[in-house]
Amino acid sequence: MYGMKTIPKTALNEWVQRLRRRFRVVGPKPKHGKFVFGEVETAAQMALDYPTTCVPPKKYLFPQQETLLNYHLDGSHIQAVIETEPTVIFGIHTCDVQATRLFDQIFSQGFTDQHYRARREDIYLISIECLSPCSEHAYCHDMGTSHLPEAADLHLTDLGDAYGVHVNTAKGESLIADAFVEEYSPAWQQIYETAIVDKQEVFRKRLNFAVEELNDLLREQYNSELWQEIGDKCLVCGMCTQVCPTCVCFNVVDEANLMQTEGQRTRHWDSCQATTFALVAGGHNFREARMSRQRHRFMRKGKYMHDAYGLLGCVGCGRCGETCLVNITPIEVLNALYQEQAVEQFVPESELELIHENVIAGSAGVAVDLHAGASQDNGRTHSH
Ligand code: SF4
C-alpha cells in the first residue's frame, strides 16, 4: 500500500496535460447520448461521473482486430507484430478493472500471449469509485466488484472539491508524480468513509443468492428447460458478447496476397453466440442449437472460468442486459435458475413453467409461491 493523497478538482486538467507528455490518455467521453472510451486532450472532455460505456475499455488491451504476424509463404520470413503505446485509462470503473485481472490470468496461464503482455505492461489504470449504480442491469454489488479501491494503479473517489486517491502500485506513484497533490487529512478520510457508507444504501442486492453459490447452481441446473426457452428467444445477434468486458474468444485468420508470396495472420473478436462458432472440420457443429450456445455463455461466465482461473467470468457490469434486444439479462436468468432449483422438488410442473414464462417475458422480477419447504427473508430465498 503506497498511501492516500488528494487532488483538488481544479488541478485535474493540469494533471491530464502533464500525463499527455508521456502517455496517450483515454477516458469516458459522451457520444450520441451514450459514453465511449476515447483519447482525451483535456480533463473537460471526460465525463468522470458517466454511467457506463457501451464497449468496455478492454479494447486497449485486446483490440477488436490486430495483426499477429507477417510472413513469406516460402517460410523465409516470419515476424511477430507487437503494437503497443503507453496508455493511461482514466476513469475506468472497478468492474472493468476486475475484468482486466481476469484477462491477466487468461493471457498468462500456460501459454503467455506476448501481444497481450506487451500492451498490458504499457497500460496504466486510474479507476474511479462508482457512488451509485450505473444501470438497471448492473449487479456489480452482488459480484463483489463495486468497491475495489486497491485493484488499479490509482483509484479516485469523488469527495466534493477534490478526489481522494488510493496510490496502489509503483506505476500509480509514477502517475501521481505529475499531479498537484495534497496530503490526505483526517477530515478527507471522514468524507471518504461517509461516501462509502452512503453508497451501500443505493447499491441493492439483485441476486437472490450469494455469489459463492453460483458455480454449483450452474452445475446443478445444467439440464434446466430454461436454456431451451432462452435459446428460442435469442436472436443470435452476438451483441451480449461484443460488449462484455470478460469475453475473450477470438478467431485467427491467415490472409495471403494475390501472388501467394506474402501473408499476414490476424485475430479478431469472435462470439460463442455465432451459429458457426463451434463448426469444425467435417461439418459437425457441436453447439448448433441456440439453447446450447446460451447455456455455454452462462456456464462459461459463472462456472468454467471460475474452475479454470478462480475468478468469475462475469463482473456484473450489466452491459449484456442493457444491449440485448429481447431482454435476456443475467440477473433474471440466474435468479430464475436459483428459484427453479429451490422449488423443483416442491412445486408442480405448471409453476416451474411460470418461472420460465416470466423470464421469457423479460419481467423485472420472478414471483413464485415457494409453498412449504422454502422461506424468504430480506429478499433472499433459502430452501429448507
Ligand atoms: S456477462 Fe454481462 S454483466 Fe457479466 S461481465 Fe459480461 S456484459 Fe457484464
Ligand code: SF4
Ligand atoms: S444480445 Fe440477446 S439476442 Fe443477441 S445474442 Fe445475446 S442473448 Fe441473443
